[in-house]
Amino acid sequence: MFVELGRWLALFVKELRQIGRNRRLIVMLIIPPTVNLVLFGFALNPTVTNLRLGVVDNSSSAESRELVTAFTESLAFKVTGYYLSESEMSEDLSEGKLNAGIVIPSDYADKRTRGESANIQLLVDAVDSNTATIAAGYAGRIVASLNQTIVASTPRKSPQAAPGGSAQTPSVPPRASRASITPRVALLYNPALLNSWFIVTGLIGALLVLQGSIVAAASMVREKEVGTIEQLLMTPAEAGAIITAKIAPIFLLLTADIGLSLTVARIVFGVPVRGSLLLFVVSGSLCVLSGIGIGTMIATFVNSQQQAQLMSFFVNPPLILLSGAMTPIEAMPQWIQPLTLLNPVRHFGVISRGILLKGTGMDVLYPNFLALLGFCILLVSISAWRFRRQLR
Amino acid sequence: MRRVVAQARKELTQVMRDRLTLALALVLPLALLALNGTAISLSVTDLPIVVQDLDATASSRSLVEAFRGSLTFRIVELKPDEQPEEALLENRARAAIVIPRGFERDLLRRESTETQVLIDASDANTANVMRGAATAVIQKFSASVSGVAASGLPINLETRLWFNPGRQSDKYIAPSMLAVGLALFPPLLAALAMSREGEQKTIMQVYVSSITAGEYLLGKVAAYFLIALAEWFLSLLLSFAMFGLSVRGDPSALFVCTVAYLFTNVCFGAMVGVRIPNQAAAIQAVQIVGFLLSYLLSGAIFPLSNIPVQIRWISNLIPARYYIDVVRDTLVRGSGWEGLWLTPFILSGIGLFFFLMAWMRIRRMQIEA
Amino acid sequence: MNPTEPNGRSKESAIRVRGLVKHYGKTQAVRGIDLDIGVGEIYGLIGPDGAGKTSVFQILGGVMPETSSVETAMLGKPPREARNYTGYLTQTFSLYQDLTVRENLRYMGDLRLLSKHDIEERGMHYLRLFDMDRFTERLAGRLSGGMKQKLALACALIAEPRILLLDEPTTGVDPVSRREFWDTLASLSSEGMTIVVATPYLDEAERCTHLSLMFNGTIIRTGTPKELKSSLGLKRLEVRASDLGRAESVLQDEPAIEDVQRFGDRLDVMVRDSENGTVAARNALGKQNIAIGQIRTGDPTLENTFVSLLRDLEGDHHSPPFPRSREFQERSADAVAIGAEGVSKYFGDFAAVKGIDLTIRYGEIYGLLGANGAGKTTTIKMLCGLLEPTDGLIELAGERGRARSQFVRQRLGYMSQKFSLYDDLTIEENLDFFAGVYGVPRTEREKKKKWVMEFSGLQGQEKMLTGELPGGWKQRVAFGSAILHEPSVLFLDEPTSGVDPLARRAFWRMINELADRGVAVLVTTHYLEEAEQCNRLGFMVAGEVVAEGTPTSVKAAQSGHLISIVTDRPQAASNFLKSVMDPWRVSIFGDRLHVVIEEDGVRGVDGLKKLLADNGIEVYGASEETRSLEDVFIAVVEQRRGPGDRLEE
Structure with a gap:
């Protein structure tokens, strides 16, 4: 027993020394996670401001200018050009110079003064459908609030010949003040709508799995590539000892990445930590272990570093894309959504957002935690089994 | 020139022989395009919400019905003694609508009333969409109860969505993923081929022969350019078949810009490969520098204007940023040369810069080795 | 100029x-x-x-x-x-x-x-x-x-x-x-x-x-x-004696003798004067009761020169005695250390090893020789359990079958053809690792590490990264770490390739010492003169052992006579002879030509001389010689492969 422990320690110390001497590995543990978090956090930002708006004002009246001002008052739009005709504007729209354009008809002012309903057109470049949706939403809100102002300030001449007698709406007697429902929206957990909070909290898991798999694969394959693995196999050390001694230092190092990424999230993006830090670290470690399992598995299929890296191209993109780290799972095609349940990164994403943003604990997160634990055990044992089988 | 051809032919022979590389070259770009095009989408529908109807009257129920009718939301049940926030915490709902007591009474009295909308904003973009949708539902409902038909409003907004009326987000994502895929694989192959010669020391043989650095580089670039062209063609076919794209604009603009773009990317890979004579490290460099930047800072997923100004300038150095415009213009919008005439020049400029960097390095090594 | x-x-x-x-x-x-x-x-x-x-x-x-x-x-x-x-x-x-x-x-x-x-x-x-x-x-x-x-x-x-x-x-x-x-x-x-x-x-x-x-x-x-060669100013005596190891140490102490180098089955003794030297050698050996087979005089070879010069320049590798910690357990010389019965290995359709039988006992040095791609490394890997044989049975240190228990592995030493050290660890860290993983007791570690450093001639370089060592030195450290735990069965796959002649001699001294203590050693090498020191040899050609026995018996089994020819133009003579007889019969050794002919002694020599002289090649001397292993190797391999049938991997 004592001899076995001594053997294991010898293996462990050897790994530790090799890692310590591997500058590139150390750099790899620090730079990519940091760069990834920062870049993703900053660059993936769907907040729409300063949309380029083109205006065709055929009315050129006080009323039409009031309308344009209403658009530019919100920071969502800025007018970048006035056009004489719709066709002229649509050319710029098609070249991507404009995001949207409004066409105000020549009878706009007349209709407004007569109290009739005036039609204006909004043309949106919907190539980017998300931006288009949000732009259309903004425009709708702008016009709606303008309508409210107009209606409120215009004394009614006659009571409505109400179509309001429909079954749904109770018919109500006309009154001087109109009934209105104000939506009071409360944005919970992320009141400033910082998308970086979403991205960063989701990405941490992806990075831990990714780092784990790359570092583990590299370290496993190296012995194979150089040929020292044969020497190792000839020693009396058991396969189990060889594997655990290889995994242990990598695992220890990578758990440091949990702290690193959390620090980046906290300092650079101000992500809060509202729940249990311990639970976060424990789930993060499970993520790392899953990654190590994946990496070890990759290593059993390949013979060189290069092949290992290429192989990871087959594994990692789906893992990240189908995790809900960058885009909401609800936005994925129906048939893909259940598949994401098989992705450890997805479960860690839920846990990480739960702990960091919502402050929830084990009582709520246990299904995801158990799933993560399950994947971790499954991956590590499959890979250890495959590795052992290769050894003997 | 003969040496260039010889070099290119050798490279092509090697690629054809190596199954793994060949798979990487032809299958992976397609797989990634399919995956990216399908999985990346921001158009959320059917978001689960809970409704707490404290009023429980005909009016409040009709508001609930209005939410039920919206495509954006799907109402899930709230347990009788549960607070709406709990549903949000437990991820069972993404938003909660709370209709206050006295809702109908206030409406009947023609007084103003409120409806509370609680949104899980941890996903900011989805939260924004939910806010817009919820507001629209409530406003519409509000207008209808106050007896104003939509057509009777002072201003009636007719929104027309151009180019992509169905707002399919894959029409936006697929073209940019086409560009991103081409920013990853061609340089990867080129970098591998370059660093392999350094790693296996076969490059010594090249230094010893009298082939010039330019000829050597040009041969390599030409070979991987051809492969890149094949990748482009296959990816294009896939995006036609899978995402219903088609060449709507000027094909010549598409082709010329593509040539410049592929050249630039291959040159980038060659430069990385020359500078890093270790295949594993070269792969990582291409992945991080080439791919990540093209993915994030080129406007592939969100518009460029959303990137913070401090780092937005970087995007001007990224070839994919220009090519994404090209693909969107010619495949989705259907415009021609007007907006694009400068693009081939910018792209080839960046490409030549990479070429030059690689060339100088080889020349220096040829002497120092 | x-x-x-x-x-x-x-x-x-x-x-x-x-x-x-x-x-x-x-x-x-x-x-x-x-x-x-x-x-x-x-x-x-x-x-x-x-x-x-x-x-x-x-x-x-x-x-x-x-x-x-x-x-x-x-x-x-x-x-x-x-x-x-x-x-x-x-x-x-x-x-x-x-x-x-x-x-x-x-x-x-x-x-x-x-x-x-x-x-x-x-x-x-x-x-x-x-x-x-x-x-x-x-x-x-x-x-x-x-x-x-x-x-x-x-x-x-x-x-x-x-x-x-x-x-x-x-x-x-x-x-x-x-x-x-x-x-x-x-x-x-x-x-x-x-x-x-x-x-x-x-x-x-x-x-x-x-x-x-x-x-x-x-x-x-x-x-x-x-x-x-003449710059040394020395003459060379080829001494064949009964106990070469002892003879070497005896002669080294003799003042009239400048240098003694073991070379295959003989000692090359460097002396100033051949006659005085011969006498001195005979006397010295006679005093110790070492039977002398034959003493010939000649000029030093390049290798003699090289070794002598290097000994002057860097001093000889006097490897210190190996610090043993235990007595050898396998006393019975009959026990089989390494055994193989009908072992074959197929890679797809290709038969790398075809039905090999081997028995190696404790205390024996067995040399496995063969051309590139003959299947030596595959055989070794199967014997020590790294590869599963397609067919056949393997016995190792008392265990049969493929599974290698921890107990058996503890008793094996293995030095692979590829470097078996970690390049990114220092020399000392490598030694620490191997000592630790084999459970060498702490009390002995320092002694053993010190011994490896001295054996490799690298004292004071403990902190050097192994990757920075030139190939030859790395081999020395690898050899040292393979025997650190005192194995009873040792596999050495081309241990001396890329190692300079002096160090190679130190390797073999150590190998002999281990065998004397009862270790079974299986070794491969391309230096055939080293292989003369093996107790038994197996020649592999295309996956089969085609000849086996002691160096003497292997040599004796060859038919024909070896004629060594000294000529002004060995290359031209070789080209010519190859055109008139089977090419395998002719090969160049250093500055002379070795020709295998069927007719014996004088008649054959004269015939050859005449044949060459008729074709304008002057022959300075020709005599029948005993064959070296290398002659045998060339003959066996060349004959086996026949015309147009090449050795392949």
Whole structure:
């Protein structure tokens, strides 16, 4: 027993020394996670401001200018050009110079003064459908609030010949003040709508799995590539000892990445930590272990570093894309959504957002935690089994 | 020139022989395009919400019905003694609508009333969409109860969505993923081929022969350019078949810009490969520098204007940023040369810069080795 | 420059170097050397590892600038400009493994702007010359080591360079292929090509026209092989005695004897005067009751010279006694240490090993010999359990079957062909690791580590990264760490390849010592004179053991007689004889020719002399000799493979 422990320690110390001497590995543990978090956090930002708006004002009246001002008052739009005709504007729209354009008809002012309903057109470049949706939403809100102002300030001449007698709406007697429902929206957990909070909290898991798999694969394959693995196999050390001694230092190092990424999230993006830090670290470690399992598995299929890296191209993109780290799972095609349940990164994403943003604990997160634990055990044992089988 | 051809032919022979590389070259770009095009989408529908109807009257129920009718939301049940926030915490709902007591009474009295909308904003973009949708539902409902038909409003907004009326987000994502895929694989192959010669020391043989650095580089670039062209063609076919794209604009603009773009990317890979004579490290460099930047800072997923100004300038150095415009213009919008005439020049400029960097390095090594 | 130098070199200068210096940072690799190489010479650079040979080649090849030099001219031009007529074969295989033979040639030809016709014609010419013309469509990566080297040479030759630079082209190549390679060089040189070559095999170096011995960045001797050998001023006695190990130590203490070198089945004893020396040797051995077989006198070989010079320069490796911690347990000499019954290995359709039977007992040194790709390494891997045999049964240290228990592994030592040390650990850390993983008790670790450092001649370098060690030294440390835990069964796969002659001798002293203590040793090597020290040998050809026995019995089993011929033109004589008899009967050994003939003694010698004289080749001397293992090896391998049936991997 004592001899076995001594053997294991010898293996462990050897790994530790090799890692310590591997500058590139150390750099790899620090730079990519940091760069990834920062870049993703900053660059993936769907907040729409300063949309380029083109205006065709055929009315050129006080009323039409009031309308344009209403658009530019919100920071969502800025007018970048006035056009004489719709066709002229649509050319710029098609070249991507404009995001949207409004066409105000020549009878706009007349209709407004007569109290009739005036039609204006909004043309949106919907190539980017998300931006288009949000732009259309903004425009709708702008016009709606303008309508409210107009209606409120215009004394009614006659009571409505109400179509309001429909079954749904109770018919109500006309009154001087109109009934209105104000939506009071409360944005919970992320009141400033910082998308970086979403991205960063989701990405941490992806990075831990990714780092784990790359570092583990590299370290496993190296012995194979150089040929020292044969020497190792000839020693009396058991396969189990060889594997655990290889995994242990990598695992220890990578758990440091949990702290690193959390620090980046906290300092650079101000992500809060509202729940249990311990639970976060424990789930993060499970993520790392899953990654190590994946990496070890990759290593059993390949013979060189290069092949290992290429192989990871087959594994990692789906893992990240189908995790809900960058885009909401609800936005994925129906048939893909259940598949994401098989992705450890997805479960860690839920846990990480739960702990960091919502402050929830084990009582709520246990299904995801158990799933993560399950994947971790499954991956590590499959890979250890495959590795052992290769050894003997 | 003969040496260039010889070099290119050798490279092509090697690629054809190596199954793994060949798979990487032809299958992976397609797989990634399919995956990216399908999985990346921001158009959320059917978001689960809970409704707490404290009023429980005909009016409040009709508001609930209005939410039920919206495509954006799907109402899930709230347990009788549960607070709406709990549903949000437990991820069972993404938003909660709370209709206050006295809702109908206030409406009947023609007084103003409120409806509370609680949104899980941890996903900011989805939260924004939910806010817009919820507001629209409530406003519409509000207008209808106050007896104003939509057509009777002072201003009636007719929104027309151009180019992509169905707002399919894959029409936006697929073209940019086409560009991103081409920013990853061609340089990867080129970098591998370059660093392999350094790693296996076969490059010594090249230094010893009298082939010039330019000829050597040009041969390599030409070979991987051809492969890149094949990748482009296959990816294009896939995006036609899978995402219903088609060449709507000027094909010549598409082709010329593509040539410049592929050249630039291959040159980038060659430069990385020359500078890093270790295949594993070269792969990582291409992945991080080439791919990540093209993915994030080129406007592939969100518009460029959303990137913070401090780092937005970087995007001007990224070839994919220009090519994404090209693909969107010619495949989705259907415009021609007007907006694009400068693009081939910018792209080839960046490409030549990479070429030059690689060339100088080889020349220096040829002497120092 | 100087058309007639004193030593009779009258040819125009091909390479002229004055005061060449190369620094890498602080390390001085080359410290001011001069070279004069005439057109058509085969110029050898010899010297221990790290002497600076490769740096010289890189500078001459035009791929690395010198730090400074007074003059460096290749046919009157700086090396970079001379690249068009220089061919350079680097130490590593510079072929594209994933291209076929033909494609490799074509690529190289195209780079040199040869016409398609020329590429095809010259390519086939050289392939035919190297007997490889049937493999044009084979991937270079699937050729055996010797064939790869010949293809690399063909690639370098296709542009018909006027100067050929070869940096250790035959390291790790088997003796048969090495001879073929040198035959090719000789014929190229006779066509006027200038060849500069580095080699660790000193028997090869005898075939050079001129030699320089490099040591520590300087040239310490230059001249023809003959001049170098006579520069020692010593005579050589070939002593055959009953107990060579004891005889060696006895003779070393004798004042009249300058140096004793064990060489195969004999001792080479260096003396000032052959007669006095013989007497002294006889007396000394007689006092110790060591039976003397035979003492012959002759001139020292290049290897004698090299070893003597190196002993003077760096001192001999007096490896200290190995610190033993336990007595050997396997006392019974009958117990089988390594056994194999009908073991075969197939890789797909290809049979790498075909039904091998082996029995190796404790205390025995068994040498497994064979050409590149004969299946030696595969056999070793199966024997020690790294590979599963397709068929057959294996016994190892008392266990049968493939599963290797921890207990058995504790008793095995294994040194693989590839380096078995971790390059990114220091020497000491490597030793710590192996000591730890084998559970060497802490109390003994320091002693053993110290012993390895002394054995490798690396005292004080404990903190050096193993990856920075030159190959030869790495082998020494690897050998040391393989026996750290005092195994009872030792597998050594080419332990001495790339190790200089002095260190090789230290290796074998250690191997003998271990065997004396009862360790079973299985060893492979391409140095056949080393193999003479094995108790038993097995010759492998194409996956089969074709001959087995003690070195003596293996040699005795060969039919025919060996005639050694000394002539002025060994190469021409060889070419001629090969054209009139079976080519395997003729081979060049150093400066002489070995010919196997069927008729015996005097008649045969006279017949040969006459045959050569009739064809204008003067014979200085010819005599029947006992065969060396290398003669036997060549004969066995060449006969087995028959015409046109090549050794392949």
